[in-house]
Amino acid sequence: MSISEANAGTEPAAAAGEFALAGELAIRRMGFGAMQLPGPGVWGPPKDRARAVAVIRRAVELGVNHIDTSDYYGPYVANELIREALHPYDDDLVIVTKVGAFRTPDKAWPSALKPEQLRRAVYDNLRGLGRDQLDVVNLRIVEEAGGLSPEDSIAEPFGVLAELREQGLIRHLGVSNVTARQLAEAREIAPVVSVQNEYNVVRRLHEDIVRTCAEAGIAFMPFFPLGTFTLQHKKDTTTDTKVPQHVPLDAQVIHAVAERLEATPYQVALAWLLQHSPNICCIPGTSSPDHLEENIAAAELRLSETDVKELDALYGGENR
C-alpha cells in the first residue's frame, strides 16, 4: 500500500505537523514553492497556464497552507498565478515572499537592495498577490551586480523593510541567503521569523543557522530542499582543483533507504529535513501534478533511527 493510500481521506500535508510562525501563524511544515511555475529559466508564462493554476489549487487541497513566492519569479508570473488560483485567500493561508533581486531580459537575477528598489518590490508584491499586507517578506541577499557579499552589513536594506513593517505593509520579516552574522545583525533591528538558505540532505552548510533558529523559535525554510540544483565541489584528481557540479539525489544510501520504505529519493530527502529539526518547514517546488502529490505525501513518511543514521552520515561537512 502506498503512503497516500494508507492515509486516504486525510490531508497529507498535515501529517508532518505545524510550526507556529512568529508564534502566531500556524503553518503546515510541508509547504509549496512557486518558483517552478513560470516558464523555463523562471521566465515568462508557463507552457500550460491551466496546469500551473491546478497545481497550486491541488497543493491547498492536499493541506498546504504555506506558499513561498516572489514577484521576481517570472517576473510577476508566480504571484499572478497564485492570485488567480487562490484569491480570495483562506484566512489560514500564509504567503511568504521575497525581495532583493530583479530580472533582466537575459534572465539574470541582479541585486535590487537599494531602499527605493525594496520599497517598489514590496508594493509590487502587494499588487501582484492582491493583498493589503504581506504575511512574511524575506530580504534576499544577492551578490550580483553591486549587491552584498557575506562579509557586508545588511543593516540598511533590512532597516528599510523594518520601516515598511512599522507602517503595516508587512506583518513579519525574514532573511534569505545570509550568514550567521548577518542573521544576528538583522535580529538587532527587528524580529526575524524565518530564514531561507540553501540546505538539503546532501549539502548542509548552514547547520549552525538551523540550530540557532531552532533555539530562537525561528522557522528555517530551506531552498533547493530536493538538492536538484545543489552544486557540490568535487575534487578533480587530474588537476587537483575543485570543480563545481550539480548533485542530484543520486547517493546510493538515499536510494537504499527509499527502497526500504517503498518511497522515492525525493520523498526521503524531504522526510529527512522534516525529521532533522522541528523548525524546518519544506517548500519543494514543482510544476508537475504528479511530483506535487509525491512531495506532499512525504509528510507522511517516517524514517527509522537506522534510516536517519545512514542519511546523517552522508554529509561529512566537506563543503563548509
Ligand SMILES: NC(=O)c1ccc[n+]([C@@H]2O[C@H](COP(=O)([O-])OP(=O)(O)OC[C@H]3O[C@@H](n4cnc5c(N)ncnc54)[C@H](OP(=O)(O)O)[C@@H]3O)[C@@H](O)[C@H]2O)c1
Ligand atoms: N531564497 C532563495 O534564494 C531561493 C532560491 C531558490 C528557490 N527558492 C524557493 O525554494 C523553493 C524550492 O526550491 P526549488 O524549486 O528551486 O528547488 P527544489 O524544490 O529543490 O527542486 C525543484 C526541482 O526539482 C524537480 N522536482 C520537484 N519534485 C520532484 C519529484 N518529486 N521528482 C522529480 N523531480 C522533482 C522540479 O521539476 P518539476 O517542475 O518537473 O517537478 C524542479 O526542477 C522554490 O520554489 C522557491 O520558492 C528560494
